[in-house]
Amino acid sequence: MRRSRPRWLVYVLVIAGLLAVALVARWLATGGAAKNAKAGRPPAAVAVASVEVGDMPETVNEIGTVTPIDTATVHSQLSGYVMGILFKEGQMVTQGQPIVQVDQRPYDLALAQAQGTLAKDSSTLVSAKLDLKRYQTLSLQDSVARQTLDTQRATVGQLEGTIAADRAAVGTARLNIQYSTIKAPFTGRIGLKQVSVGSYVTPSDTSGVAVVTRIDPIDVVFSLPQADLASVQRKAGTAQGLPVTILDQDNKTVLAHGKFSTFDNQIDTTTGTVKAKARVANPATAGATGEKAPLLFPNQFVNVTMLVDTLHQVTIVPVSALRHGAQGDFVFVVQPDKTVKIRVVRMGPSDGVHTAILSGLSKGETVVSEGADGLDDGSAVRLPEGKGKGGSHRKQGGADAQ
CATH class of the missing domain: 2.40.30.170 (Efflux pump adaptor protein, beta barrel domain)
Known part of the structure; x- marks a missing residue:
């Protein structure tokens, strides 16, 4: 009969296996990477920019x-047939400029009729006033009844009221003649016409004759x-x-x-x-x-x-230099030994090309502007030829020009 292994021995073997796996993983993560670096893994090629000081607009x-x-739908203030379109669609019009002509003839006749009524009633009033004057003279001589004099005074007053109404009618008729020429309410651009020559327009038309803006x-x-x-x-x-x-x-x-x-x-x-x-x-x-x-x-x-x-004299870096991670916003700062160091910064406003850094950087430092993917704290980098520390000058007309 086969003898079973002691339980404690099984536990020891399991723990030893786990330790071996952990050691292998650690070697792969650290020792292996160090070994690859020592084996001559080339530094990452990056583009760099110098941290500058300038003005940054906050927009x-x-x-x-x-x-x-102003937008106005121009309506006709009276009813009638359109006799003429006096504007070109889309043109600029000035305040008071005629844009549509409505048939004026019925309103000319209405004015003539109102003026005739006024003339007739004015003549009647003149006659009534003369009679009143005669009655007043006769009243002083006790030759006319008091009631007759009072009646004549009332007649003159009624005729004066009629004359006032006639004058208002004449004014209304003249106003209607003015309304027959539809004018632009203000200076602006007129839209497409809503009526044509021969159309019958009324004040209740919902679309009006045109829209002016x-x-x-x-x-x-x-x-x-x-x-x-x-x-x-x-x-x-x-x-x-x-x-x-x-x-x-x-x-x-x-x-x-x-x-x-x-x-x-x-x-x-x-x-x-x-x-x-x-x-x-x-x-x-x-x-x-x-x-x-x-x-x-x-x-x-x-x-x-x-x-x-506008923020004056703040540190500025290219937008491409900013990175975002769990620790917040950061940049890769190039060290003298051509390695990079993560620097957490506080961002300010940006003009789309450059970003203001409110804290975390100083003028003259060099940051990685391109090629930062895959970099980590302490990674070695290869700078562009002729740029020991790199630099990026803001073009005139950028944020400084604001």
């Missing part, structure tokens, strides 16, 4: 919607996080205000410049943002066809860049 970048200051200046509405509300309000109250730049959807072409105008009066609780408005100049410029047109159109989506503040 707010949001998506906005172009909104005209004020385009210069024009507003841009965008949303700001409520966390930025205090800083924007503080800077907006200064005499300089907050400059705003409007760019196209590709965020490349500048369309207009303006200034921050105001906030909405409440925060949207669903998004935690507040609506803001900037007012910008939007003059009509000549296009490829030679016709003048504004660059910004109502309801157009644009990118809004608002300069809130």
